[in-house]
Amino acid sequence: MPGTGAAHPGTAQVRRARHRVRFTSGEPVTGRPQPPQTMTDDTAGLFPATAMPDPDWWEVLWPEPDEVLAALGAREGTEAVDLCCGDGTFTAALARVCRRVVAIDIDAGLLARARARLGAAAAARCDFVAGDARAVAALVGRPVDFVLMANTFHGVPDKPGLARSVAGILKPGGSFVIVNWHRRPREETTVAGAPRGPRTEMRMAPDDVAAAVAPSGLVPVRVIELPPWHYGMVFQGAAAAGGGGST
Helix, strand or coil: CCCCCCCCCCHHHHHHHEEECCCCCCCCCCCCCCCCCCCCCCCCCCCCCCCCCCHHHHHHHCCCHHHHHHHHCCCCCCEEEEECCCCCHHHHHHHCCCCEEEEEECCHHHHHHHHHHCCHHHHCCEEEEECCHHHHHHHHCCCEEEEEEECCHHHCCCHHHHHHHHHCCEEEEEEEEEEEECCCCHHHCEECCEECCCCHHHCCCHHHHHHHHHHHCEEEEEEEEECCCEEEEEEEEHHHHCCCCCC
């Protein structure tokens, strides 16, 4: 996996925790919605380079979201948050596993699309909440087992602050899972004949993610390869992680 060459806090934990999971197909995608133009000046630039991709290649990149979530540790009977859920590809998959799901996005239109793609039974297990991801604690309002943030963390302006907010709502042993594009040149990560994903300079190696999350007290316990262009990182509280062993 490409790295920065710098030894960030958590580097040793990341190296100990690395796993590989391969799928017959599956090329995870880029990001999540930009705030609408009606947002205040304070939030108008929130989460740059995280726009929802075009539907014509979205499903190509995530053909098996249930398998991805299983690899990332989503478990039956738990409560989960899909943070910056976009149009609900992972929301639907979480709802097939978890007892309760809170889907959060700043774009109410995308939330409506997320709700529409769920069947009635699955939608009954989901709360769809329009709001700023940085206010996740207030938006969720209770402890949860699993928080997923897929293809969005690279654009968060205050990454340690967001990680602290997530850490504050995790149950003991709960997981914060971040899915990112590998730190490869954008021109190399082509899908359907075109470069996809965030700008090269915005991409993060696992050590960079671990360093950004470290102030929250969460530590990396697993790094899961999601070929060809992505990886997932699972973070837990230090006590639950037991010094970096896998769960």
